[in-house]
Amino acid sequence: MVPHACAVLRDEAVVRDEAVVERVLAPSEQRFVRHGTYTGRSVSVTGPLDRAAVKAAFAALQRAFPVVTCRIGEDASGTGYLLRPGDALVGASVTEGDVESIGLPAQQLDPATQLAYLDVVAGAGRWRVTLFAHHSVADAGHCVDMLSRWWGWYTDIVESAPINVVPQDYPQSLEWHAARRGIVRGAVSGFEEVTGAPPPEAAAAGEPRPSSMARPRRIRLDQAVTARIVELGRHRGVSVNGLVTAALLRAYASETSDAAGDSVRLRCLYPVDLRSRLDPRVAPAAGTNMAGLASFAADVDPSGDVIELAQQISGRLHHDLSEGIVQQSVLHFPDFYGPNRIHSLAEHVAITNTGAVPLFRTPADLELTDYEIVYLSAHPRQSTGSAAVVTFPVYTFHGMLTVGLLGGADADRLLAAVREELTALSDEVINEETAAR
Structure with missing residues (x-):
């Protein structure tokens, strides 16, 4: 496949035109401008494909969520602006191809054109649908909500039922929502334990490279193993997020410790969805990137007590949430991200747990067999961010816990270690039940 080349909209006259500019992007949104980052949700399907319904449902999505028809422009300094929609909308793409792979979509994703695309690849009785949404205007919660709405409209159209499309207002940033609730920047960022050496001087943006796709390698646990991990959390009074995070850190430590198996100092950073934690809560379509960041640092012993580590992780998160950190x-993001950053978060382990994927409403003759998270950089340029050593996307689909992996020297070995740690967690329930008899 020929790599896509994507132009970056850098017309000073455009980004200064008040009739065109909706607003300047906030720091939580600026993080994704430099590379033109789209977050993707890809679903594998068996059953008949209605091409007309695919296109009509995406058109309904564009009417319901007009922010996805907006554009992003940059000024000379690289600051991103949310621009109102252009003259023409790009509809859904439906092509024939390999439904097993997830390559670059058939149509070029371009933030200067619009901020969400739908790519459908059809095979013999199978197809794959991938919704790409620019990460500056849609995080996991917003992207999954849009995909769920699309499936609902697709189902209604196929079944000849009327659809109801209610246009939403443009979503606001986490900074905006924080200000509306009287949240102010405190003396503590919450990242102190994971902050490294000062960053090198930020590089100029440079010319964009061709579009690139990141499809994480992954493992999936069956429903029984997943259910036992959930039960272990309930029984021991620790969150599933804490258990999974502990298992991932132990797996990484086991693959990076020396021959003596000594403990490894690890610094972990992970997003926390604040939609339900703000008062009043924020609807999925009302916020762009509504994730604060939480951190945890510890000397991780691969042979230590995993429950104790999970309790430490959960306790730290509970404290930082209760204290409003x-x-x-x-509000501390400008110190850690972008060209004016003064601190570094480099070399951390990133874990993004987006929770359980909702059940999508589909026609009766369809079956959704798989779900993946992918990322596409429309115009990658030299980074100014703080790179993670590895990133673990985590989610549950059809009751099966899935862990992906981006980065790492030996992905196969690390994923094998992750499976071993998570399986051992599920065995804790069996061992405890056996001991109680």
Whole structure:
């Protein structure tokens, strides 16, 4: 496949035109401008494909969520602006191809044109649908909500039922929502334990490279193993997020420790969805990137007590939420991200747990067999960010816990270690039940 080349909209006259500019992007949104980052949700399907319904449902999505028809422009300094929609909308793409792979979509994704695309690849009785949404205007919660709405409209159209499309207002940033609730920047960022050496001088943006796709390698646990991990959390009074995070850190430590198996100092950073934690809560379509950041640092012993580590992780998160540290963490982002950053978060382990994927409403003759998270950089340029050593996307689909991996020297070995740690977690329930008899 020929790599896509994507132009970056850098017309000073455009980004200064008040009739065109909706607003300047906030720091939580600026993080994704430099590379033109789209977050993708890809679903594998068996059953008949209605091409007309695919296109009509996406057109309904564009009417319901007009922010996805907006554009992003940059000024000379690289600051991103949310621009109102252009003259023409790009509809859904439906092509024939390999439904097993997820390559670059058939149509070029361009933030200067619009901020969400739908790519459908059809095979013999199978197809794959991938919704790409620019990460500056849609995080996991917003992207999954849009995909769920699309499936609902697709189903209604196929079944000849009327559809109801209610246009939403443009979503606001986490910074905006924080200000509306009186949240102010505190003396503590919450990242102190994971902050490294000062960053090197930020590089100029340079010319964009061709579009690139990142499809994480992954493992999936069956429903029984997943259910036992959930039960272990309930029984021991620790969150599933804490258990999974502990298992991932132990797996990484086991692959990076020396021959003596000594403990490894690890620094972990992970997003926390604040939609339900703000008062009043924020609807999926009302916020762009509504994740604060939480951190955890510890000397991780691969042979230590995993439950104790999970309790430490959960306890730290509970403290930082109760003290409002996570809620105001976004107000410290300019110190850690972008060209004016003064601190570094490099070399951390990133874990993004987006929770359970909702059940999508589909026609009766369709079956959704798989779900993946992918990322596409429309115009990658030299980074100014703080790179993670590895990133673990985590989610549950059809009751099966899935862990992906981006980065790492030996992905196969690390994923094998992750599976071993998570399987051992599920065995804790069996062992405890056996001991109680």
